[in-house]
Amino acid sequence: MVADSSAHGIGHPNQDGRCGVTIKYEFLSRVDGSARFGLDDVHVLASVSGPIEVRLAAENSTKATFEVSVRPLTSIPGTDAKALGATIKSLLTPSLLLTRHPRTLIQLVVQPLSPSLVGSPKAIPSFHPGIAAASINASSLALMNASVIMKGVVCAVAVARTSSGELILNPTTDQLASSTASGCFAFILAAAESSSDRLHVSEVWSNWQSSLGFDVTEMFEAREMAQQGARNVWGLMKESVGSVGVDRSGDGEVEVEVADRLAEGGGDEDKMEI
Template sequence: LRELSIGYEGLDRVDGSARFGFGWSFTGSAAALSSISGPIEVRLAAENPSQATFEVLLRPLSNVPGTESKALASTIRNLLTPSIILTQNPRTLVQLVVQALIPAEKFYSPLVASIINASTLALMNAGSIPMRGIVCAVSVGRFRSNIMPTSSLILDPSDDELSSLQGIGCFAFLFGTGQTGGSEVVWSNWQSSISFSEEELIKARDLARGGAEKVWIGMKQSVGRVG
């Protein structure tokens, strides 16, 4: 797992904000910036009498959000929802805005992992939304070894390694507060150009779980430094 880059931006007119990237800096690597506003007033059409409305807006570095951005925003909303308690603030809005910090034609797995982690950090930084857990994500790649006939799995592949991969996916885990052993998968998008077995997918998931636990620890330490 590459070194984690975590920063709290203190953006104006939001309740919490954070940057996250894999690598020693926020430039030249998969990185994202997220902000949280809420609970705030919600428009009448989106009002929910039993809980807060959770809205996610995802913006690429350039151009306007397209179909892929909107689809990923919906995915992020669904995978983060189990980690937050929305019933304490009915008839309000919780708005998450995420900005990719690198130009990318597609939201590839390492960038998706950074987007998820930045979103979690912004929620933690805000402190205004009750949370029942922490969602952390990492990517796992698969490339063919020149020596061994079987494929090899790699945790958190770098940009330079992406072209050598035959398979890649992002895995997101929900960690309960105060513990690391009880994580559960809340989302994954494993894809491969060649067939893969269930056993290999389990190995990729287990490798990702170990990496996500390190991200979880890094998040806790970053909050302690801010506090």
């Protein structure tokens, strides 16, 4: 994977925001929607079940209950996984029309497939902005795949400041480990009804931290940059919906999964009839 993204110019990820982005609808068989989002070396898988039956204790008479659980790559979910889950839940909630399915449950499971930051002295071990951003994007894709009614699509990107003070969009894990400040920004993007090419962008999460301290203007610069990045992610998501099942990780190689799946399904039906 790493070799593959370097071919796409890992050093200049912010030129068009599309180097090394992988969007894949996994079609996991026992859930209603699933998707994998990958950016360079970070991959996250998300699945959505719902609307399904809700536990009596969690039932809400006016809207659907929305649950998010994050499963870490290694060991059992700790407080950091819970914290990420709570963040994802509150930033996705404004985009969902939960009142359409009262007394039901919409369950989102997020499974990062890449390790968190390790062995970096200045970084916070539990928080990897790249994984957080990929988790949010994978969640949005899975919700779309499960046809949950939404007002807009939530797109997220990570930003980091290098030791030389330069801001970079979509940093790699190595760049994050040596960064002096980093953060994750998420936006709800929705096409305006009047003209189809204009986008409504509103911020739902901005997080910026540094153990060395930072300046307000720097954070606003990072946010500006992130907004542009989120637009690019939205564009890629839109393309992916148009070509469901097409893997865009390779260099232009198109792999149509839907057709295969449909063919398989048809085969099964035939067997059933026999």
